[in-house]
Amino acid sequence: MIRVQAVAPETLGAALRLPPGTELIAINDRDLEDFLDWEFLTADDHFTLRAKLPSGEDVEYDIERPEGMPMGVTLEPPRIRRCANHCDFCFVDGNPQGMRQVLYIRDDDYRLSFRYGTFATLTNLKPWDLERIVEYRLSPLYVSVHATDPIVRRWLLRNPEAPDVIPQLRWFAERGITFHTQIVLVPGVNDGAQLVRTLSDLYGLGESVLSVSVVPVALTEFSKHALVRQPTRDECRAALEIVDQFAARAVADRGMPWCYGADDLYLQADLSLPPAEWYGDFEQRENGVGSVRYLQTRIAAARPALAQEQVVADLEAATGAHFEILALENALFGKTVTTAGLLPGKAVLEALRERRDLDLALLPAESVNDNLLFMDDVEAHELAAQLPMPVRLSYDFADALEEGLDGWKVGRSTPSNIPTVQPSE
Ligand code: SF4
Numbered sequence: 371m372i373r374v375q376a377v378a379p380e381t382l383g384a385a386l387r388l389p390p391g392t393e394l395i396a397i398n399d400r401d402l403e404d405f406l407d408w409e410f411l412t413a414d415d416h417f418t419l420r421a422k423l424p425s426g427e428d429v430e431y432d433i434e435r436p437e438g439m440p441m442g443v444t445l446e447p448p449r450i451r452r453c454a455n456h457c458d459f460c461f462v463d464g465n466p467q468g469m470r471q472v473l474y475i476r477d478d479d480y481r482l483s484f485r486y487g488t489f490a491t492l493t494n495l496k497p498w499d500l501e502r503i504v505e506y507r508l509s510p511l512y513v514s515v516h517a518t519d520p521i522v523r524r525w526l527l528r529n530p531e532a533p534d535v536i537p538q539l540r541w542f543a544e545r546g547i548t549f550h551t552q553i554v555l556v557p558g559v560n561d562g563a564q565l566v567r568t569l570s571d572l573y574g575l576g577e578s579v580l581s582v583s584v585v586p587v588a589l590t591e592f593s594k595h596a597l598v599r600q601p602t603r604d605e606c607r608a609a610l611e612i613v614d615q616f617a618a619r620a621v622a623d624r625g626m627p628w629c630y631g632a633d634d635l636y637l638q639a640d641l642s643l644p645p646a647e648w649y650g651d652f653e654q655r656e657n658g659v660g661s662v663r664y665l666q667t668r669i670a671a672a673r674p675a676l677a678q679e680q681v682v683a684d685l686e687a688a689t690g691a692h693f694e695i696l697a698l699e700n701a702l703f704g705k706t707v708t709t710a711g712l713l714p715g716k717a718v719l720e721a722l723r724e725r726r727d728l729d730l731a732l733l734p735a736e737s738v739n740d741n742l743l744f745m746d747d748v749e750a751h752e753l754a755a756q757l758p759m760p761v762r763l764s765y766d767f768a769d770a771l772e773e774g775l776d777g778w779k780v781g782r783s784t785p786s787n788i789p790t791v792q793p794s795e
Contacts, residue, residue: 371393371394371395371402371403372393372394372402372403372404372405372407372408372445372446372448373391373392373393373394373445373446374388374389374390374391374392374394374443374444374445374446375390375444375445375446375447376390376443376444377389377390377442377443377444378440378442378443378444379442380442381439381440381441381442381443382433382435382436382439382440382441382442383441383442383443384442385439386419386431386433388421388443389423389424390424391424392421392422392423392424393421393422394408394419394421394443394445395420395421395422396419396420397411397412397417397418397419397420398411398417398418399418399420404448404449404481405445405448405481405485406481406484406502406506406508408443408445410506412441414435415434415435415437416433416434416435417433418430418431418432418433419431419433448481450475450477450479450482451477451478451479451480451481451482451494452475452476452477452478452494453476453477453478453491453494454478454493454494454529454531454532455476455478455491455493455527455528455529455532456527456528456529457526457527457528458526458528458556458594458597458598459554459556459587459588459589459593459594459598460476461588462474462475462476463592463593463594464588464589464590464592464593464703465590465592465703466590466591466592466702466703468702468746468747469702469745469746469747470739470743470745470746470747473745478490478491478493478494480492480495480499480503480508480511481508483508483511483512483513484503484508484509484510484511487512487550487656488512489512489513489514489552489657490511490512490513490514491513491514491527491532492511492513492533492535492538493527493529493531493532493533500541500542503542503547504542504545504546504547507546507547508547509546509547509548510547510548510549510550510580511542511547511548511549511550512549512550512551512552513535513539513549513550513551513552514551514552514554515535515539515551515552515553515568515572515582516552516553516554516556516560516568517553517559517560517564517567517568518535518536518567518568518571518572519564519567519568520532520534520535522559522560522564523535525559526554526556526559526560536571536575539572539575539578539579540575542578543575543576543578543579547578548577548578548579548580549578549579549580550580550581550582550583550653550654551572551579551581551582551583552582552583552584552585552654552657553565553568553569553582553583553584553585554585554586554587555584555585555586555587555601555605555609555635556587556598557587557599557600557601557602557605561601561605561608561609562608565584565609565612566612569582569612569613569616569629573616573619573620573628573629577624579628580628580653581628581629581630581653581654582628582629582630583629583630583631583632583654583657583659584609584610584612584613584629584630584631584632584635585632585634585635585657585658585659586600586601586606586609586632586634586635586638587600587601588600588634588707590703590704590707591703591704592703592704600638601638603638603639603640606635606636606638606639607639607641609631609635609639610631610635610636610639610641613629613630613631613635616628616629617629617630626650627648627650630648630649630654630659630660631659632657632658632659633658633659633660633661633662634658643662643663644663645663646660646663646664646666646667648660648663649663649664652664658709665766668765668766669766682695694728696721696722698713698717698718698720698721699717700712700713700714700717701714701716701717701720702714702716702717702745702746710734710736710737711734711736711737712737712745713734713737713744713745714744714745714746714748715737715744715745715746715747715748715749715750715753716744716746716748718733718737718744718753719748719753719756719757722757722758722759723756723757723758724758725758725759726758726759728758728759729759729760730759730760730761730762731757731759731760731761731762732762732763732764733750733761733762733763733764734763734764734765735763735764735765736765737763738750738763750763
């Protein structure tokens with residue numbers, strides 16, 4: 371069952387007067403299970419909609435969509451599909467107490483994989499899910515493979531019921547579904563010969579596997595260290611040698627590397643990252659694959675005069691302003707966790723609350739969710755209210771620079787297309 375949360379003005383939803391709380395029951399007599407049904411079944415120009423208004427009244431609409439008019443209906447958030455696995459390296463186990471509740475949910479949801487590019491294991495699919503993926507052409511999907519040896523994969527996922535992934539992917543591939551895949555590298559389990567086997571099996575599925583990333587397992591102070599450990603520098607190097615072999619083969623056969631080491635794999639191996647061109651369209655950037663080179667590319671594109679290195683020095687030369695990069699320690703997850711997406715608001719507060727010498731603070735925009743909440747449930751406006759300087763959320767400096775440099779010289783401009791956080795009243 372799905373429900374209306376909001377309706378945008380001047381849309382079909384507004385014309386139908388669908389109030390928030392309306393239950394959307396069926397389209398063309400087909401029951402609606404979730405947002406996918408809603409989006410795909412309302413794509414036609416003509417359909418019937420059965421709904422129940424918040425007053426309890428049952429209504430049926432016979433809808434002819436005027437050309438180009440959007441539905442404009444925002445649905446209440448979907449119930450997230452829970453995970454059937456119990457990986458030793460699960461990020462949920464690595465979460466400390468006191469964060470947003472949603473961060474304790476082990477989700478494994480092919481619908482979110484299609485929509486947002488989150489990785490799913492496909493171990494909890496029902497027969498009707500398989501049909502839906504094919505019928506709605508949910509492609510590409512992002513799949514956590516980890517290992518193609520069924521025994522090793524079940525061990526990694528701690529799920530004796532996990533299906534054999536290669537036949538599963540092949541079944542989908544034969545029906546036109548494509549995949550981006552990842553292998554979370556757990557030393558002593560799926561590295562070495564197992565990694566070679568996994569990459570060989572995935573390569574053998576042909577062009578339906580669009581890419582594969584090899585990501586070193588990421589642990590926090592709270593992870594199950596008795597059961598899993600991070601790879602050593604030499605283990606990361608050995609994995610990269612295998613990645614390079616497959617990438618070289620793919621470049622020769624397919625004209626693109628196909629197989630990528632995550633940025634963290636290079637960093638932990640103490641090796642330099644490949645150039646930006648290596649990553650093509652940066653399709654696994656959100657998974658930490660090529661994200662450093664992507665950032666550099668964005669900065670360089672915003673201001674061609676800026677070199678890709680020495681970003682701060684060039685920003686200073688270009689703007690006349692003085693920039694200072696503050697390295698914050700992640701008090702929530704521990705100092706080994708350095709990704710901006712896991713930065714708690716309290717760490718920002720501690721670092722900035724006495725800095726009356728600063729005219730402006732740029733915070734990584736990845737640190738907050740759509741509701742402007744940091745990992746530790748601190749809200750960005752509330753944070754800003756406690757700081758002595760204006761705060762702006764920025765993805766890459768370049769979003770700030772795109773508004774022009776003049777304002778930066780006087781330090782007063784407020785670019786309009788950048789999320790700006792003002793203290794709440
Ligand atoms: S698949 Fe593993 S890592 Fe992902 S949510 Fe489930 S248990 Fe956690």
